[in-house]
Amino acid sequence: MKDTRLTIAVNKGRILTELLPLFEKIGIVPVEDIRTSRKLLIESKCGNIRLVIMRGSDVPVYVEQGAADLGITGKDTLLEYAGSDYYEKLDLQIARCRIMTATPSKPDINTKRMGGPLRVATKYVRTAQKYYAEKGIQVKLIKLSGAMEIAPLMNLADEIVDIVDTGNTMIANGLIVRDTICNVSSRVIVNRASMKLKLHVIQPLLDQLRSACSIDPNGSA
Numbered sequence: 001m002k003d004t005r006l007t008i009a010v011n012k013g014r015i016l017t018e019l020l021p022l023f024e025k026i027g028i029v030p031v032e033d034i035r036t037s038r039k040l041l042i043e044s045k046c047g048n049i050r051l052v053i054m055r056g057s058d059v060p061v062y063v064e065q066g067a068a069d070l071g072i073t074g075k076d077t078l079l080e081y082a083g084s085d086y087y088e089k090l091d092l093q094i095a096r097c098r099i100m101t102a103t104p105s106k107p108d109i110n111t112k113r114m115g116g117p118l119r120v121a122t123k124y125v126r127t128a129q130k131y132y133a134e135k136g137i138q139v140k141l142i143k144l145s146g147a148m149e150i151a152p153l154m155n156l157a158d159e160i161v162d163i164v165d166t167g168n169t170m171i172a173n174g175l176i177v178r179d180t181i182c183n184v185s186s187r188v189i190v191n192r193a194s195m196k197l198k199l200h201v202i203q204p205l206l207d208q209l210r211s212a213c214s215i216d217p218n219g220s221a
């Protein structure tokens with residue numbers, strides 16, 4: 001008998017929040033309230049789908065290794081991930097934002113800088129490295145895990161590369177956004193073996209998701 005059970009690894013936080021209404025539209029409803037439950041592995045009421053809630057950076061790991069059949073995380077996370085042994089099948093066009101550069105809005109804020117390469121604080125090291133290399137700008141990348149916005153204020157960096165949604169965090173920390181490096185939205189990725197062995201359940205799910213978010217089937221995915 002064909003295996004019809006699917007495990008979907010989902011990025012917690014904003015992606016999960018925006019994903020739940022989309023899932024509900026196509027009948028994937030968790031058996032308990034994910035927002036209040038402390039459980040990280042949650043069955044859905046439809047019976048053959050379970051959700052595993054995790055950090056975005058772990059989503060491609062679960063999918064590549066086959067611990068999850070599908071994964072949903074941001075394009076920013078996938079760009080940073082060193083591997084690519086999965087299929088990127090769908091752009092859900094949720095949790096949209098941009099990866100941008102930003103600098104202090106007051107140019108004299110970094111009076112201590114004494115020349116040398118531009119110091120850039122970011123958690124998006126691969127993305128930043130590629131961006132500055134293409135521009136021919138020599139940089140010293142400083143890897144941080146979060147709260148990049150305070151790095152220029154603390155004279156740790158001259159510039160940052162970070163996610164911008166409303167832009168409020170940048171403004172609140174005295175920064176001004178400069179260049180857009182890329183647009184970001186949530187993507188559905190699929191394990192290579194699952195795509196073959198469970199195509200009969202994965203393809204209808206992808207089709208449902210595509211129509212639930214009104215994506216042109218001829219568009220990029």
Ligand code: PRP
Binds near residue numbers: 147162166170
């Ligand atoms: C992201 C990002 C900014 C903020 C931008 O952080 O790192 O801090 O959102 O949003 P805004 O433009 O609407 O102000 P997030 O809350 O996702 O948490 P993180 O620091 O863990 O990345």
